[in-house]
Amino acid sequence: MTGEPLPFPREPAEPAPGAVHLPDWLDAAEQRALVEACRDWARPPAGMRTVRMPTGGHMSVSTVCLGWHWYPYGYARTVVDGDGAPVKPFPPQLGALARRALAAAYGPDGLAAVPGAAGYEPDIAVVNHYPHGARMGLHKDKEERVDAPVVSLSIGDGCVFRLGNTETRTRPWTDLELRSGDLFVFGGPARFAYHGVVKTLPGTADPALGLVGRLNITVRQSGLV
Numbered sequence: 268m269t270g271e272p273l274p275f276p277r278e279p280a281e282p283a284p285g286a287v288h289l290p291d292w293l294d295a296a297e298q299r300a301l302v303e304a305c306r307d308w309a310r311p312p313a314g315m316r317t318v319r320m321p322t323g324g325h326m327s328v329s330t331v332c333l334g335w336h337w338y339p340y341g342y343a344r345t346v347v348d349g350d351g352a353p354v355k356p357f358p359p360q361l362g363a364l365a366r367r368a369l370a371a372a373y374g375p376d377g378l379a380a381v382p383g384a385a386g387y388e389p390d391i392a393v394v395n396h397y398p399h400g401a402r403m404g405l406h407k408d409k410e411e412r413v414d415a416p417v418v419s420l421s422i423g424d425g426c427v428f429r430l431g432n433t434e435t436r437t438r439p440w441t442d443l444e445l446r447s448g449d450l451f452v453f454g455g456p457a458r459f460a461y462h463g464v465v466k467t468l469p470g471t472a473d474p475a476l477g478l479v480g481r482l483n484i485t486v487r488q489s490g491l492v
């Protein structure tokens with residue numbers, strides 16, 4: 268897979284108003300650095316764990332949060348559904364990267380038109396690891412109190428990402444492939460759209476990343492104090 272020419276160049280796309288996909292936004296060195304950072308963030312205390320849902324089952328992804336700890340369904344400063352430790356701090360470099368991401372996605376002149384984009388002050392990162400076979404059902408990121416965009420970075424195996432609508436968990440939706448290094452932003456009218464991961468594409472990552480499965484980092488602004 269890796270190293271072979273792609274059948275066609277992947278172009279920037281706006282699959283829905285406010286939702287922007289920039290393929291290959293992170294270079295190889297940035298991806299490797301984020302993989303290393305994720306390894307550190309994954310360590311206990313307040314390390315990576317699978318989230319237990321109120322229905323009793325566990326999510327198939329493993330998750331670690333920075334800044335604020337997400338649990339179903341809220342944010343806390345400690346791992347209230349785990350070891351109880353204080354959540355690791357949100358790294359300022361991730362904030363700077365996310366601001367660059369918004370400028371790239373919307374263009375310097377487009378930022379003003381997207382709520383919360385121009386003065387983006389993210390304070391949460393949710394890091395998900397998808398082992399082979401993991402997926403994420405359609406959901407909204409709705410525990411944040413403000414409508415500032417969500418910045419999503421994908422590393423490792425590709426996946427089929429489903430962007431739905433804001434009203435229902437049903438069609439219409441758009442399926443797109445997110446690959447290692449891709450940036451996906453959802454803000455504006457797409458900020459509270461349903462979305463999920465239908466499946467990962469095992470074996471599609473560059474082995475040099477030293478990563479099994481897929482990593483996704485979403486950067487968000489909580490609006491919490």
Ligand SMILES: O=C(O)CCC(=O)C(=O)O
Pocket residue numbers: 393395403408419421428462463464483485
């Ligand atoms: O893995 C992805 O691309 C999406 C992750 C996601 O939707 C979430 O963490 O809320």
Ligand SMILES: [Fe+2]
Pocket residue numbers: 406407408462
């Ligand atoms: Fe989400």
